[in-house]
Amino acid sequence: SGILYVVATPIGNLADFTQRAIETLKMVDVIAAEDTRNAYKLLQHFSIDKKCIAYHDHNETQQAQSLVKQLLAGANIGLISDAGTPLINDPGYRIVKACRQANIKVVPIPGACAIITALSAAGVATDQFFFGGFLPAKKQARQAAIAATAQTAATSVFYESTHRIVACLQDVQNVLGADKPVVIARELTKTFETFLSAPVSEILQIMADDANQLKGEFVVVLEGNSQQAEVDEKCIKLLKSLIEYMPL
Numbered sequence: 001s002g003i004l005y006v007v008a009t010p011i012g013n014l015a016d017f018t019q020r021a022i023e024t025l026k027m028v029d030v031i032a033a034e035d036t037r038n039a040y041k042l043l044q045h046f047s048i049d050k051k052c053i054a055y056h057d058h059n060e061t062q063q064a065q066s067l068v069k070q071l072l073a074g075a076n077i078g079l080i081s082d083a084g085t086p087l088i089n090d091p092g093y094r095i096v097k098a099c100r101q102a103n104i105k106v107v108p109i110p111g112a113c114a115i116i117t118a119l120s121a122a123g124v125a126t127d128q129f130f131f132g133g134f135l136p137a138k139k140q141a142r143q144a145a146i147a148a149t150a151q152t153a154a155t156s157v158f159y160e161s162t163h164r165i166v167a168c169l170q171d172v173q174n175v176l177g178a179d180k181p182v183v184i185a186r187e188l189t190k191t192f193e194t195f196l197s198a199p200v201s202e203i204l205q206i207m208a209d210d211a212n213q214l215k216g217e218f219v220v221v222l223e224g225n226s227q228q229a230e231v232d233e234k235c236i237k238l239l240k241s242l243i244e245y246m247p248l
């Protein structure tokens, strides 16, 4: 059977498209794309002349079956999403799962991903991080998700849209306090790429003073709770000492 290639595309700067990604998409028989119009624009730029078929959250289960059939018949397929790494807060998971179940080879072609790009330059601890996708749209659920980040020593990362960035930061301020250290990574790899690293109240002030700071795409990075790390360490020490008294 053929191979499903899961191909990362740029998150803004087209020069981030890898050579291997371009070669792979030129080689496959067909490209499954989240949005065919966006895909054709990108592919045209790189002179990749391939037929695209659409998959998205609403037709993915159906499309998965049709793609599996084509793969079993020997076709090689490239899977791309609108930007960045497919499946990372993008559709594609059902297709990859169906391929794995049918014993079809799945090959990742890595590249840009907004979470990793933000973390690589945020200047916060990255040895452990929790990725929470998009925060919930409803206030109560969003506040609960933000409160949960205080329960871990790991850094927390969220995607956020221009419509909700202020509401999100206001909730961070209400739940975790005005001094909570936050990093906002905006428009990564694009012309207006900006990192804001400050207590959340200062970031809200910067945004209130400059409407440009509200434009574009955002990654929100919340520092982990270092006190939680101490608690964890204390717990581990205590548990280790208790093990000595356990009957074998």
Ligand code: SAM
Binding pocket: 011, 012, 081, 083, 084, 085, 086, 087, 088, 089, 090, 112, 113, 114, 115, 158, 159, 160, 161, 185, 186, 187, 188, 189, 190, 217, 218, 219
């Ligand atoms: N699959 C993508 C990836 O690998 O990063 C993520 C797709 S998700 C539907 C889109 C969200 O990712 C945006 O709303 C934004 O939060 C984040 N994002 C994508 N590109 C970005 C960029 N250039 N700068 C900042 N955030 C970005």
